[in-house]
Amino acid sequence: MSRVKALYKLLEHYRKEQIIICILIVIDILLTSSVPFLIKDLVNYITSGDNWTSILKLGLLILFITICNAIIQIIKNYRWHLLRFRSINYLRLKMFYHALRKPMSFFDNNNVGGIMAKVLDDVVIVAQHAAIGLPMLFANLFQLIIVISFLFILELKLAVIIFITMPIYYIIFHYLNSRIRETSKLERVNFAKVMKDVQEKLLGVRTIKIFKKEKYMVDKFSKVLDNYLQYVRKTVFLNSCGSGLTIVIMLTLPVIILIYGGFLVYKKEISLGTLIAFYTYLSFLYEPIRNLSDYNLGLQTTLGMCERVLNFLQDDKIEKEGKVKLKEFNSLEFKNVSFQYENGKSVLSNLNFRIDKGDRLAIVGPSGSGKSTILNLIMKLYSPDKGKILVNGIDIREISSDSLYALITLLEQNHFLFEGTIKENITFGEEVDFQRIRKAAMLSKILPLIQSYENGFDHLISDSNLSGGEKQRLCLARSLLKDAQLVLLDEATSSVDPAIEKEIVDNLDKNLEGKTLVAVSHRPQILSICNKVIHLSNGQIIGCYTLKNEKDYEKVYGIVSRTLDQ
Template sequence: MSNDNKIIKPYVKQFYKNNKLNFTFALIEVIAVAAIMIGISWILQQVTDLVAGSNNTFTLLQIVIISGGALLAFLIVYLIAYKFKPLFITKGISQYKEYVFESITKKNISAFTGEESSKYISALTNDIQIIQTGYLDDTFMIILNIITFLGALALMLYYSPLLTLIAIGLAVVPVIASMIFGGKMAKAEKLVSDQNEVYTATLKDTLSGFSVIKSFKVEAQMLKNFKENVRRLANCQNKKLRMKILMELVSSLSAIVVQIGIFIIAAYFVLNNMGVTAGVTIVFVQLLNYVLSPIKVLPQSLAERKAAKKLLVKIATELEQNIREEKESNVSLNKGIVIQNLSFGYEQGKEILHSINCNFELGKKYAIVGTSGSGKSTLLNLLMASYNSYSGSINYDNTEIKDINSDNLYAIESIIQQNVFIFNTTIKDNITMFQSFSDEAIANAIEMSGLKTLVEEKGLDYICGENGSGLSGGEKQRVSIARSLLRKSQVLLVDEATAALDKETAYQVSNSILNLDGVTSIVVTHSLEEALLKQYDEILTLKNGSIVEAGTFDSLIKNKGYFYSLFTVSQ
């Protein structure tokens, strides 16, 4: 098995998982249709020879009865296809989509900080039709053409081996030509898919950054960029369509040449009494269509299958990246988090954190302060197991974070970020994250997070809008707090959660976080308000990736060191 086949095997399996019965009946229909088509050719030969006065035929009544049976069989097999073939295709594609989406959810928590989401959007939208055609629809088309080809060839050999050999000889050239075009077609299909990704990404950026585009009056430039991407995509599609037409032209011309040549040669055999009857001549041309049709259609079907395979390999390869290696260790946090000699850089040779040493005791409140770029958010990312390429250790009680199972880790801790993502659904669903909780637990989380007023005004069934467009910045942050409370997270990581809020709302949200009993809060903040900072058990001050000071607000102010400078400047 080739490496590509190994990579896509679990994805192809999704087409057939719990779907074999539907596939079997759809396959039976294809085989039966091929057999009936060959049978109808034989009936045509019998009728022609009967009219021509040949003695080696069935009677007219017998032919009528056989024909009626063939038509009845044809109707039955198409009824089978009507029921089972759509079920096989829709179920197979649905399972494939679900498997791809499930694989995306297994990626590392930091995956989409370094990857483009557009490639996955394209894989689950634009590429699906190509995969359905190439790996499902064309599977039946390929089987039908192969069976029809073999059946027609067998009957041709029965009628005239010599004429059959001549036909095969004439058909070799179009087969070779079609194989060559098939490879080029697959490359053209991949180019279209790649450009579709770029197009999707541009469209997504334009809509997501619409307010920025309008405020900076760059509509014309964005339109120019969009048109350029449309033009590039159109060029790729144009090349693909031209390649397809060229392949069809070569196949069609070859088929015409072979068909006319065989008809002329068969006529010569009849005129010279070489064992070929008028009925055999007519049916030979009919059977030749069944031989030539696969020669014409199969290369295109195989090219589409090859193109679909490239797309399967592409998504499978992408989904193998940024996967956190899961361990069996589970932790029940009883003491806290200990960081020793922690150093890390996103790129090799460019260290951001240097020899970090600190303890976060269970139930206490910690602030991490420092100028932009000092490594505050990076430290929180490492506490969320976003990266494992660090040196030193991060221990939850006595267990290194690398050895903790993801489900266990994210049951222990949760994070509130500056940009809270809100789903376009109800307040309740956004708080519960589509999970089941008791009404009492939900009500408690709403009360403690400060959402009670919002819920009383709008109700739990209020639709928040796309990315929370119906909520204010402070309300979004409170929803995020409620999520963490509902999950009973022992550790709450907060990354500049109030940076985009007005001063009053920022104070209220920060105060809500500090008042959470029994929760270890580790808060990255740019806001140096004395009333809030005095509530932290310890403040860690980062400078150029190192902890230069740590202590309570009063002790740090008394020392008049780096923190004192930051605090003084901020006032």
């Protein structure tokens, strides 16, 4: 029961709208079901040869009610469907917000495809049920109760037939619906495989072209599609049976009622009007019975998905926020820090170092030695397993992420660009003076490329239409634009050629006046602008140097470059 409660609580936000829809449903059902009752009187007036004005009056009343009913239905349907889509988007946004707040370790253990399925697909069914499940249950029950009451008021003898036959229909529908649900679940699982297959092959399109394996891949995909068709065939078959059965039920019961009712009319036990009204009411019964027989099954499927959605939303791994707000950066210290990723070997062991405001630290070491991991820890993307990281002497866990990030800028190793203009990609949504944007582009040596585009900074880019070096320089411009006190660079120049690298390093040197720098590199060039060096190997510090003059620099350059991959 608490699971059902949790499901319906998800969209508490829309409770008022749900109530309005329920009120509209009540009006709609009352109006709809009053019509056959009035038609009964109309037919009786006609057959008993009543006067023309009462026939006209009643006819006009029926017409008026029908028009009102249509208007109410339009309003109800509009609000009903709008609520469905609003709820889906509401939940999607909530999921996306939570996805972005997850700790990085979550993304190490879950693939993006799975997360996207949760964010975009699971929520559709959950949101629909949470939003309109209750109004729908209410509408169907209410309609059933009202129609059955009218049937009993009209004629007890005929109503008894319905009471005997309806449970049989309910059971048949129930069985059929459960089979349809089973097969369509399998169908969905197999469709996911089709999607994955297309995605995988399109991502590898370069390799497929180079090896000229288009036909081979088409054949493989055709097999996946054939497999999928098997499941579709079952679903289609059951759906056809379902609609066939509905037709049989919808046609047989009225005929039985007509035969038996005709007999009662013949014996003058009921009027023709009653029989016609009864006949019309029957058609109002099928839909609620069908929907109600499916309600519980739908609820069970939804609850399964809802649990996944709730787990996602209530993930207790979301980091607690620190309270201390930093105003400026003074020092950074690693004290006996050890760390390993959830699924891996030890990456950093017992790391100790300290830098103060104005220092420029180079962390060098071969790839895989743990350099980027150090930056991940400074950015609070992961927490150390042992030891402490202190900023201005305060444990980083107690510092609010917002105030920490306001002081730091990081150029990452993987260069994330999104679809938008160059300007948007550099500013990342911040309002910044254009001259500053231009300067950041100039420092990172990307300005000539931007100027070569017809629209300059307004040129549209996406992740795929730039070279590795160009992406890197654009991301460097983004990092430099942020006027941060602590600049972290992860392989800032690894994808550009040595001549440009030297210019960028020189530009950085000029631009970092008064700032603190931590630069990670597997190439030794960055040493030229640093005053401290940590040499890392297999997650341990194997050398710590201070660079005061040209001689120190050459000595350390010599030691370090021997162990690095060039």
